[in-house]
Amino acid sequence: MIADLPSLLFNALVWGMATFLVAAGLTMIFGILHVLNFSHGGFFMIGAYVAHSLTNWSAAMANIWGFLAASVLAGAVIGLVGLVVDRAVFRRLAHVDGAYVLVATYALLLVCNGFVKLVWGLNVVSASPPPELFEVSFIGNLVLPHYSLFVVVAGVVVFLALEWLINMTSVGRLIQAIAIDPWMARLLGVNVGLIYSATVIIGFALAGLAGGLLVANQSLSPDLAGIFIIQAFGVVIVGGMGSIRGAFLAAILLGLVDSFGTALLPQMPGVLFFVALAAILLVRPRGLIASGRLS
Amino acid sequence: MTKLTRRALLASGAGTALALSAHPRIVVGQTNEPIRLGVVTPLSGPQEFIGSFVKNGAEVAVDLINKAGGVRGRPLALEFRDEKANPAAATTVARELLGMGINLQFGTIASTVALAYGPLMQAENGVNLTCGAGSEKINHENYSPHVFRIGDGTYRMRAQARMMAEKFPDVTSWTGIIPDHEYGRTVWAIYVDGLLEFYPKITGKQPQIVDPIIVPYGSGDYRNFITQAARTPARGIVNATYGGDAATFFQQARPFGLFNNRVLMDAANEFIVANALKAQVPKHWTGTHWYYAANSSPISKTFYEAYVAKTGQKMPMGWAGEAQAAVAAYAAAIAKTGLKGLTFDTVTGARTIRAEDNQAIKDLEMIQIEPDAGSDVGFKVSDYVKIPGAGVIEPATPGKAMVLRKPS
Numbered sequence: 001m002i003a004d005l006p007s008l009l010f011n012a013l014v015w016g017m018a019t020f021l022v023a024a025g026l027t028m029i030f031g032i033l034h035v036l037n038f039s040h041g042g043f044f045m046i047g048a049y050v051a052h053s054l055t056n057w058s059a060a061m062a063n064i065w066g067f068l069a070a071s072v073l074a075g076a077v078i079g080l081v082g083l084v085v086d087r088a089v090f091r092r093l094a095h096v097d098g099a100y101v102l103v104a105t106y107a108l109l110l111v112c113n114g115f116v117k118l119v120w121g122l123n124v125v126s127a128s129p130p131p132e133l134f135e136v137s138f139i140g141n142l143v144l145p146h147y148s149l150f151v152v153v154a155g156v157v158v159f160l161a162l163e164w165l166i167n168m169t170s171v172g173r174l175i176q177a178i179a180i181d182p183w184m185a186r187l188l189g190v191n192v193g194l195i196y197s198a199t200v201i202i203g204f205a206l207a208g209l210a211g212g213l214l215v216a217n218q219s220l221s222p223d224l225a226g227i228f229i230i231q232a233f234g235v236v237i238v239g240g241m242g243s244i245r246g247a248f249l250a251a252i253l254l255g256l257v258d259s260f261g262t263a264l265l266p267q268m269p270g271v272l273f274f275v276a277l278a279a280i281l282l283v284r285p286r287g288l289i290a291s292g293r294l295s
Numbered sequence: 296m297t298k299l300t301r302r303a304l305l306a307s308g309a310g311t312a313l314a315l316s317a318h319p320r321i322v323v324g325q326t327n328e329p330i331r332l333g334v335v336t337p338l339s340g341p342q343e344f345i346g347s348f349v350k351n352g353a354e355v356a357v358d359l360i361n362k363a364g365g366v367r368g369r370p371l372a373l374e375f376r377d378e379k380a381n382p383a384a385a386t387t388v389a390r391e392l393l394g395m396g397i398n399l400q401f402g403t404i405a406s407t408v409a410l411a412y413g414p415l416m417q418a419e420n421g422v423n424l425t426c427g428a429g430s431e432k433i434n435h436e437n438y439s440p441h442v443f444r445i446g447d448g449t450y451r452m453r454a455q456a457r458m459m460a461e462k463f464p465d466v467t468s469w470t471g472i473i474p475d476h477e478y479g480r481t482v483w484a485i486y487v488d489g490l491l492e493f494y495p496k497i498t499g500k501q502p503q504i505v506d507p508i509i510v511p512y513g514s515g516d517y518r519n520f521i522t523q524a525a526r527t528p529a530r531g532i533v534n535a536t537y538g539g540d541a542a543t544f545f546q547q548a549r550p551f552g553l554f555n556n557r558v559l560m561d562a563a564n565e566f567i568v569a570n571a572l573k574a575q576v577p578k579h580w581t582g583t584h585w586y587y588a589a590n591s592s593p594i595s596k597t598f599y600e601a602y603v604a605k606t607g608q609k610m611p612m613g614w615a616g617e618a619q620a621a622v623a624a625y626a627a628a629i630a631k632t633g634l635k636g637l638t639f640d641t642v643t644g645a646r647t648i649r650a651e652d653n654q655a656i657k658d659l660e661m662i663q664i665e666p667d668a669g670s671d672v673g674f675k676v677s678d679y680v681k682i683p684g685a686g687v688i689e690p691a692t693p694g695k696a697m698v699l700r701k702p703s
Contacts, residue, residue, distance in 0.1 A: 004522065011518040018516060122344040124539045124571040126546050136550040143525075145550035148518070218515045219542035219571050223341050227515040227539075262519040269475055269520070270511040 006142040008259045014148045015231075016255030017155025018214055023232040023239075023247045024158060025206030031179050031242025032199040033090060034098070038105040040207050041229035042112025043081065047074040047211025048220055049120050052127045055215070064132040071212025075205040082204025086197050109225060116222045129216040147216055154213045158206070159248045165202075166244060175199060179242065231258075234277050240287030249288055253280075329372035330365075332357075332625055333392035334618075335385060336402030336426070338377035341513075344538065344567075345614050349402050349426055350375065352615030355601045356622035366626045380404070382411035393419045401445075401621035404614065406430035406477050413439030422634070424624060426617040427584060429563075430481050431689075431697045434652040438693035443634055443653040445624045445646065446617045449485050449697065450688040451582050452533075454659035455560055456489025457497070457687055458580070458680050459531065464498035466558045470529035471507035472520070472544060474536050482535040482562045483507050484699055489687070491700035504702035505529045510536060510544070517544045521551050531558040534579075538564070542571040549575060565612050569664045573673025578665040580678075585616025585643050586660050589679045595642040610672070613660075616642045620655075624648070651691035656684040 026040045054070035055061045061070060085108065093101045128134065129147040137144040166172040178185045178195050186192045218227060235254055239246030254273060261272025280288070334353050337346035353373055361370045374397055378385035385408040389400060393415075401424035403409045409428035416423050417439055424445045425433065431449040433442060447454075459466065469490055473479040487504055494502040505527045510520045521544070524532065532554070536544050541564050548554060559579035561568065569576045587599040587610075598619055602611050620641040627639035636650040646657040663678035689697055 004526070007522045008519065011516075011522065014518060015516045117343075122347055124344070124542045124567055126542050126571040126575070128575060143522075143551050147550070214515075217547075219539045219546060221344070221539040221542075223513065223539050227513060231515075259519050262523070266506075266523065267509055269509055270514070 003141065004263060006139070008263055009256075010142060010144065010148070012255035012259035013152050013252070014255075015258055016251040016253075017152045018217055019228060019231045019235050019255065020155045020248055020251035021151075021158060021210035021213060022207070022228040023235040023251060024162060024244060025203040025210070026232055027236045027239065027242055027244060027247045028162070028206065029200060029203035030236065031244075032175060033196060034242075035090065035101050035105065036233075037203070038102065038229075039085075039108035039112060040105075040203075040232070041225035041227075042109040043078050043204055043207040044211045044228065045116060045220075045222075045224040046081075046112055047078045047208030048215045048224060049116060049211070050074040050077050050208065051212035051215045052125065052220060053120075055127065055130075062130060064130045067130040067133075071209055071215075074212035075209030078208025078211070079201045079205030081208075082201045083197060085204065086200040090196075090200060091193075112225060113222050120220075122222060124219050124221045126219045127215045133216075151214065151217060155248075155251075158209070159244070162244045171195075171198065231273070234273065238277060238280050238287055240289040243287065243289040246287055246289030253288075327369060329370045330629065331372045331374055331395075331397045331399075332622070333389070333397040333400035334373050334375045334402040335378045335389050335392065335400050335423075336375075336404065337380040338375065340379040340381070341538075342380040342404060345404050345427075345612070346377075346380075346402070348612045348614035349404065349618045351602065351606050352611075352618030353402065353622055355598060355605055355615070356619040358605075359597060359601055360622065360626055366629050371622070371626065378403070378408060380408060382407050386411050386415050389415060389421070389423070390419070393421050398422060399625055400424070401625070402426055402618070403428050406433065406481070409433050409442060409444075410437050413437060413442050416441035424621045426621055427614060429478050431485065434654040435692055436694065436696045438652055440653065443624070443648060443655070445620050445648065445655045446584055447657055447659055447684065448654055449481070450684065451659050452482055452485040452562065453489035453492070453689070454682045454684070454687040455533075455562070455580070455582055455661060456486050457493040458661055458682060459558065459560055460490070460493040460497040462680075463531065463558050464494075464500070466531040467494060467498070467500050468503040468505060468529045469531040469533065470505035470524065470527050471533045472524060472536055473507040473509055474512050474540065475509050476512055478537075479509075479535040483533070486533050486560075486562075487702065488699040491702065503529075510540075513540060515543065517547050518551075520544075521548045521553055524548075525551050525553050529557070531560065534559065534561045534564075537562075538567055539571075541568050545572055545577060546575070549577070554579070565662075566610050566664075567612070569674045570610070570672065574666045574668045576664060576666050576674050578663070578677075580661055580663050583660050583662055584613025585619075586613070586662050586676070586679060587611060587616075587642075588676065589660070589662075589681070590642055590644070592640075592642070592644065594640055598642050620646060620657075624655075649688075649691055652693040654688070654691065656688055658682065658684050659687065 029037050051070040051074040089104050133147040133150050135146050182192050235247050235250045239250035257276040258273045336349040357371045376388035398421040403425040404427045406428045409425040412423045424443045427446050471483045473483045490502045508520050508524045554577040561579050561581035563582045565583045623639050623641050628634045638647040646655045648655050659682045661680045662676045665677050667675040
């Protein structure tokens, strides 16, 4: 296993950052609205399909800049969808029991699946990375696909951007204030509804962006919604519900667990991920960063 | 002991009694009412993609039979139900059809579902034809006289192992990419059985079996497993991941060069991976239930043309052919002598249902796919092999587990 150590570490990082990209929007929405959005994977999937369609739309998109533009556009499209979902679903259910919201988001997931089947069909498709990310570098026996490096960098950049947004901007401070005490924020004249909507839009846009950035990471099919979502929920829970920083740390930690679990228990793939999830929650029931608010 | 009697089946309402074991002649009621067949297949959920081929294939097959005058002058009619590839859902809808008098059913593709049907069909005097479920238990330890596999089953992987021995006699070390579920482990066990039988027979060499790489079902990241596989000394790899998982695995394996200088035998993805990866698809062999371009019989050609006309899909998957075979089996059984021991014509040629364990004997088809950037679809079929089923099928042992060769 020593010989495989660099590969295990690198693969853990790729797994962790891919999962964090999906989990970021999930934890953000939970931090403000306290909604576990089951449909998040569905909007991640639609974001991937939108990015795939955009990159196939024109040969001019077949480069790294086209790839990034398609990812951002996918994020923008899903962000707008988030606005609609906020008005049509979240606001209407804001004052009912949380279980109804869970059911509503699950229904949204089914809508996403149906939409993908209707628009893109049942076929499995895949997207190639842009030519700049198609190659591979080697350090000794360590294989470094450039696209995998890109996923790691993208995860770190999104994390830093969210840290900056939450901690360094006035909007971010308002989001934090509302996460802690929306009633007091409303008394102080803050337009809480607007911030709620902005958070949903950002959360959904992150799902779409993740879909675009990860479009060449795995195949695309109507099953894609469920591919990352279990891991993403695990990362959100272990990180501390609503904590961006916690999700980032948890993604790396669980990535390492998953990676080394593959090497240590090859006949039981994925088992250590769930064991670690349970063990961490036994020790720290509120997650690694138990803020109880967006951080 | 089967409870199926001609009286009981005649009372099923359809008047399409299939003497499954002991009755040489079928009595069809004097009526022009359609003969109703139940198609219980995944129309939603993770196997909807496969179910769509079963559904379309069944509809095309029935249309063709009805245009030719039906069966004994009566048209066939299909009643569809969605089983979601879930045994609980499947038995619920199958029971509903049985309650409607539709005792003749087909369309099962998941092993777990096929295994769940035995007790239900036996209790309710129904019959189910599986259209591709792969578990060896179906016709061995969990054999039910009311469940028939009209397609290739367990022995497909034995045929694929035999072909590897014939085509690549020097590739004697093998490992597998095996998903952690019943189908994956069955594929590996049977393939190893085939390797251990046919390599010594054909090449005079004993194959080296390297522990397979067990991968999770429905994962978005296989890189650690790819790294493991790349470290093995195996020069041949058999892949049992399926659908989107297989496409993801192949996609992520490319930068690691996993399939460079290795022979890749894919269990049964047919065109799924190639359609997804196009010119990025690695050169590989894959099993197929029916390769339309290599089957030149009138049945195959007519079925293919009607299928393309109906769906617009020019590269139908073999599951459509399995649905055609199921409809053809029922039509022949109604017109002739029942299912057990029945020989009937299909898109892949004649098949015979072995009376002892309800397993059809059919020819096995394999195609080699390689990238072709100049092609419209980005790949081409560069080779095709058909192996007679009689030469690779395992002995019938209904009620008893199949005895498999294992590496020493």
